[in-house]
Amino acid sequence: MAYEVFGVRVCLKSKNADTADGSVFSPQFCVASLACETVILVINCLDMISVLEEYGVVCGGRLRVHSAGPCAYGGSAQDILGEACNRGDGRSEYLYLFTVIMASFLGFLKRIRALNNPPRVPLSTESAPIKFGILGAANIAPVALILPARSHAEVEVYAVAARDLAKAQAFAAKHGIEKAYGGPTAYQQLLDDPRVAAVYNPLPNGLHYEWTMKALSAGKHVLLEKPSSDTAAETREMFEYAEQKGLVLLEAFHYRFHPAVQRVKEILSSGELGAIKHVEARMAIPRGFIKDDDIRFNYELGGGAMMDMGCYTMDCLRYMTGSEPTSVTSAKPDLFPSKTQSPSLVDQGMTAELTFPNDVTGSLFCHLRHPPSYYIIPKMPEFLFEAECEGGELKFFIFALPNIYHYIEVSTKTSKDGQERKKRVEKVYKPTQEDWSGEDWWSTYRYQLEAFVNKVKGRKPQTWITGDDAVANMGGIEKVYEKSGLGLRPASEFKLPVL
Numbered sequence: 001m002a003y004e005v006f007g008v009r010v011c012l013k014s015k016n017a018d019t020a021d022g023s024v025f026s027p028q029f030c031v032a033s034l035a036c037e038t039v040i041l042v043i044n045c046l047d048m049i050s051v052l053e054e055y056g057v058v059c060g061g062r063l064r065v066h067s068a069g070p071c072a073y074g075g076s077a078q079d080i081l082g083e084a085c086n087r088g089d090g091r092s093e094y095l096y097l098f099t100v101i102m103a104s105f106l107g108f109l110k111r112i113r114a115l116n117n118p119p120r121v122p123l124s125t126e127s128a129p130i131k132f133g134i135l136g137a138a139n140i141a142p143v144a145l146i147l148p149a150r151s152h153a154e155v156e157v158y159a160v161a162a163r164d165l166a167k168a169q170a171f172a173a174k175h176g177i178e179k180a181y182g183g184p185t186a187y188q189q190l191l192d193d194p195r196v197a198a199v200y201n202p203l204p205n206g207l208h209y210e211w212t213m214k215a216l217s218a219g220k221h222v223l224l225e226k227p228s229s230d231t232a233a234e235t236r237e238m239f240e241y242a243e244q245k246g247l248v249l250l251e252a253f254h255y256r257f258h259p260a261v262q263r264v265k266e267i268l269s270s271g272e273l274g275a276i277k278h279v280e281a282r283m284a285i286p287r288g289f290i291k292d293d294d295i296r297f298n299y300e301l302g303g304g305a306m307m308d309m310g311c312y313t314m315d316c317l318r319y320m321t322g323s324e325p326t327s328v329t330s331a332k333p334d335l336f337p338s339k340t341q342s343p344s345l346v347d348q349g350m351t352a353e354l355t356f357p358n359d360v361t362g363s364l365f366c367h368l369r370h371p372p373s374y375y376i377i378p379k380m381p382e383f384l385f386e387a388e389c390e391g392g393e394l395k396f397f398i399f400a401l402p403n404i405y406h407y408i409e410v411s412t413k414t415s416k417d418g419q420e421r422k423k424r425v426e427k428v429y430k431p432t433q434e435d436w437s438g439e440d441w442w443s444t445y446r447y448q449l450e451a452f453v454n455k456v457k458g459r460k461p462q463t464w465i466t467g468d469d470a471v472a473n474m475g476g477i478e479k480v481y482e483k484s485g486l487g488l489r490p491a492s493e494f495k496l497p498v499l
């Protein structure tokens with residue numbers, strides 16, 4: 001895998017056995033994020049100092065302990081500091097500050113490690129494990145399903161199908177999967193296997209509809225990668241069909257299942273910051289991560305930045321405001337320089353302005369090849385959600401992968417003119433709700449799997465994403481594409497045979 005640093009292409013080789021080479025979640029990705037996170041961490045530390053100053057700790061005053069959500073090492077950073085500083089034994093507060101920073105940093109390393117090496121639990125003997133089949137030996141499959149499944153006693157990743165038998169067999173051997181289907185009919189063979197109860201569909205977006213419909217037709221529950229399909233009409237059809245068949249279908253917006261995301265939603269809904277005025281979601285990765293022949297740049301396969309990362313930004317704006325965009329007032333694509341399509345209909349980046357009910361405005365930005373500043377300074381990956389409210393602001397760093405690292409900054413206006421503010425930071429790696437399961441090392445995908453299994457087993461999931469929600473998200477994406485002038489992604493030609 002190659003990564004551009006200051007304009008120089010650096011090639012890194014993967015040694016990790018669990019993550020497919022080239023995956024955006026590969027060890028290389030983690031190393032790159034580590035570098036970026038270190039910078040964010042420094043900013044964090046500066047912020048922490050300002051928090052301390054606010055409470056008078058650095059100046060030697062008494063600390064008012066501010067209880068926030070649990071952080072890397074169990075308690076919140078503020079809790080650890082609070083306890084330490086309130087002891088008042090004369091030791092330097094800076095030592096405690098250092099401890100907190102180290103705890104945060106070590107917590108980050110611990111989570112990255114757990115993401116790639118989650119503990120294994122034996123399969124349940126009391127509740128029949130759900131046998132999963134994977135359509136395609138996709139890069140994302142290890143991170144999104146295979147690794148999370150290891151710690152779920154009711155999940156067995158049993159089969160994989162790939163268009164090439166050797167690829168299917170190699171993938172199966174690498175990940176300890178019992179059954180490998182290969183060849184032009186492999187996907188259908190997997191669906192025809194009566195042992196497969198649930199299908200994970202990480203095919204290119206343009207094939208989501210066809211293979212989800214076929215999987216449902218074969219009586220399988222489906223965990224479907226985002227974005228659900230190429231058009232809102234296809235998404236509606238899939239969910240209606242799942243309902244008709246009494247099967248579970250979930251669009252895999254994994255981030256929504258993480259407690260940090262739930263906490264942000266809770267803060268915004270609580271009224272603590274007053275009414276939302278403006279929301280913004282940004283998701284971008286620097287040029288060099290994604291190869292030019294990637295499915296993300298293939299129009300026929302449902303490519304485009306708005307489909308890929310943009311679908312998260314749209315989902316996040318809709319989820320956090322609890323409403324649907326009423327209009328897209330502007331949408332500016334940055335076109336992928338296609339060698340096969342002229343003019344290119346694939347956006348490598350998209351910037352859009354939206355309106356929501358009650359005079360709320362929204363902005364989204366996504367980019368799959370964010371170019372370096374001044375041609376040489378590489379851009380940082382961006383995964384940011386921000387809300388401006390009547391009574392303050394909320395910033396949520398790394399909203400889409402909060403399990404790796406995140407930072408919720410809540411700034412409340414304390415004077416009428418808004419000049420004086422009270423600031424706090426929350427980090428939520430474990431659920432705060434008593435009835436939720438979860439560990440600080442659980443990835444967003446692990447939380448998602450928990451919900452999916454609970455739904456299949458007829459139990460109440462911790463949280464859920466409905467079919468209407470998925471249809472509305474595709475509707476929002478369509479509005480952006482229409483406004484951009486690029487038009488919708490091509491609808492599937494597949495029609496389920498009428499029996």
Ligand SMILES: NC(=O)C1=CN([C@@H]2O[C@H](COP(=O)(O)OP(=O)(O)OC[C@H]3O[C@@H](n4cnc5c(N)ncnc54)[C@H](OP(=O)(O)O)[C@@H]3O)[C@@H](O)[C@H]2O)C=CC1
Nearest residue numbers: 136137138139140161162163202203204205225226227295
């Ligand atoms: N939830 C998340 O965090 C993420 C989700 N995704 C989503 O997952 C899906 C797959 O992404 P990713 O794993 O990165 O993609 P990959 O290219 O690695 O995987 C796509 C798979 O689709 C199969 N495929 C079938 N037909 C075609 C075709 N005509 N051209 C290319 N591939 C084909 C291939 O299977 P075969 O093995 O049979 O050749 C391939 O393994 C996308 O919908 C993407 O949006 C991606 C990354 C992260």
Ligand SMILES: O=C1OC[C@@H](O)[C@H](O)[C@H]1O
Nearest residue numbers: 024226285296308309400
């Ligand atoms: O779903 C995704 O999440 C992470 C991104 O880097 C990737 O392109 C996208 O498909």
